Amino acid sequence: MDAQTPAGPSAADLQRAFQRALDLALAHAARGSDAPAFRRAHPDALGRLGDVPDRGRPLDEALAALIEDGLSPGMDTGHRRFFAFIPSPASPVSWLGEFAAAVHNRHAGSELQSQGVAAIERAVVRFLCDAAGYPQTSGGLFVSGGSTANLAGLCVARDQRLGEAKRSRGVVYLTRETHSSVAKALRILGFFDSQIRVVAIDGARRMDVAALAAAVTADRDAGRRPFAVVASAGTTNTGAVDPLSEIADLCGRENLWLHVDGAYGASALLSPAHRPLLAGIERADSLSWDAHKWLFQTYGCGMLLVRDRSLLAPSFALTSDYLRDGAAEGVEPNFWDLGPELTRPARAARLWLTLQTMGRDGMAAAIAHGFSLAQAAEKAVRATPGWIVVSPAQLAITAFRYAPAALSDEDADAANAQAARRLMEEGFAVVGTTRLDGRLSLRICAIHPQATAADMTATVKRLDELVRGIG
Ligand SMILES: Cc1ncc(COP(=O)(O)O)c(C=O)c1O
Incomplete structure (x- = not known):
């Protein structure tokens, strides 16, 4: 018997799957500020990812599982209100550059x-x-x-x-x-x-x-x-x-x-x-x-x-x-x-494509925007009673903390940590925590080119509601 060459997906299958991936990519690029900045994965979905079938299944079905169950849950570090760690607001042009580089490999x-x-x-x-x-x-x-x-x-x-x-x-x-x-x-x-x-x-x-x-x-x-x-x-x-x-x-x-x-x-x-x-x-x-x-x-x-x-x-x-x-x-x-x-891999390709399309001026403006966002966050904190700025805006980072006189340092630590956790769980925004001068501090790193001063104000307002138990 002749050895069989694995057929792989047909041209029609590829066409359908690439089209679906493209539709989902464009929808992801257009996601609004009401999209969750965090979504915990469902354990059943994670369990499904572990199976490797004996017989291959249709590409579009497997792709849907990959994107929905595998790639979508978790922290959306490219969300405009993702402020923890150092965010990664990757440009869709970067996605495209990486895709093109992967194709040519x-x-x-x-x-x-x-x-x-x-x-x-x-x-x-x-x-x-x-x-x-x-x-x-x-x-x-x-x-x-x-x-x-x-x-x-x-x-x-x-x-x-x-x-x-x-x-x-x-x-x-x-x-x-x-x-x-x-x-x-x-x-x-x-x-x-x-x-x-x-x-x-x-x-x-x-x-x-x-x-x-x-x-x-x-x-x-x-x-x-x-x-x-x-x-x-x-x-x-x-x-x-x-x-x-x-x-x-x-x-x-x-x-x-x-x-x-x-x-x-x-x-x-x-x-x-x-x-x-x-x-x-x-x-x-x-x-x-x-x-x-x-x-x-x-x-x-x-x-x-x-x-x-x-x-x-x-x-x-x-x-x-x-x-x-x-x-x-x-x-x-x-x-x-x-x-x-x-x-x-050809890692420089995606940055090359981004720089070609943004130009020096576009890149400068996008980076400068992060500085103004951190300043907006600092301003919002200073305008909110009970909150203090622990580290004023430097580059695109501001650190702050709820520290009303009535709370002990330890209780304030717990209140800040809980507020950050609840903010993330509800998906509105993700704000990081760190320790500065021995006390827990909240930390906003704001580098998303589409984020606005209103996003910063709304995030501080929501944190304030959470620490006061209004949420
Ligand atoms: C100042 C600094 N150095 C190094 C790193 C590590 O970089 P990477 O996570 O890309 O390995 C980070 C990551 O956040 C960082 O902020």
Whole structure:
């Protein structure tokens, strides 16, 4: 008997399923502000997802289950009133760019396999390096996100500033406001917690440079090898920007690698009005920047930029006989020699498409809008009795808390946490919680280009109703 070729879906099946996916995508793009920002998955639906049938079922039926049961429940991080963590208000243009890239499925590791994709990645990286104020020697690549960018940047820092023999004595400096992905990266790179120095912060939760200098001196005196400082250009907690210029001065004097985590905040570079807030970032040796945050891209889209692109290959280039067919033909190395991945998707394509259609001005306006939303949130909090601003608007983040005189700190903590939880469960909005100065604080990160000041006022009003038990 002839071996059977699996037929796969017919052209008509594909037509129907793609049309359905398109209809649902457009409906999703057009969802109004009354759509829930959170919807918990039904356990039965989750159970159904676990079955793999013996015989394949119709594509449109399986697709409906994928979208309805699998992809729709949970937090809608692209909802205009999703304010927790760092939201991801991905543009439908980004969806389209990712879709087109997936269809062609070009291998973005070697240029021979995808010359156009390499040119796109280089062009977008150049645009971002220029925005950072980097020199022509700079470069970088797309990675899966901020965590990987921090990992790759710190890998280069380690290789450039610590010889193998000195690794066990290396020390890196950060603050407790530094994103946890940095400590995770250091752990993956083989450093022990004892090699991480948590430097004091000032009243605005920024790295205290005098404390940094003292810590470096103490470590040198003790025979250790300070090698890198990780500064934040926009902390996740409050949007604070460390004093980048002063830190860069110190790094220059002490021959330390300066890695700036701009996963969230570097996007402010693209708003001319706000760029000065990040002055000094151009002196970073390496810079993490996420496009799946404030550049409106779908998840899995981040960048690592470096002032000197020739420093990437010494950390990441390795070859083997079976890769020689894809060896670089021009002067620029292959992207697979510049970062941790060999096979990599064309991540830059979606941001390229977005930038082409929004233009510099459109992107600047969309980013600037986040600043005004955070200010609107702060204003709404200040106008509501019983509430206090814990951290005023910085970048697009405001932190605040219900703290009437009549409530103990502990009871206020519980009231704030419950209000955030109920707000999410009812689906009106999702507001994050964090701890600042030892107390639970609510936190709004507002970067959705379609969100309005009225959304901010309505969210604070609803929280107020919830804490007062009116809800
Ligand atoms: C400042 C900062 N750095 C790093 C990360 C980690 O980025 P990712 O989640 O893309 O890995 C985040 C995520 O929110 C962040 O806010």
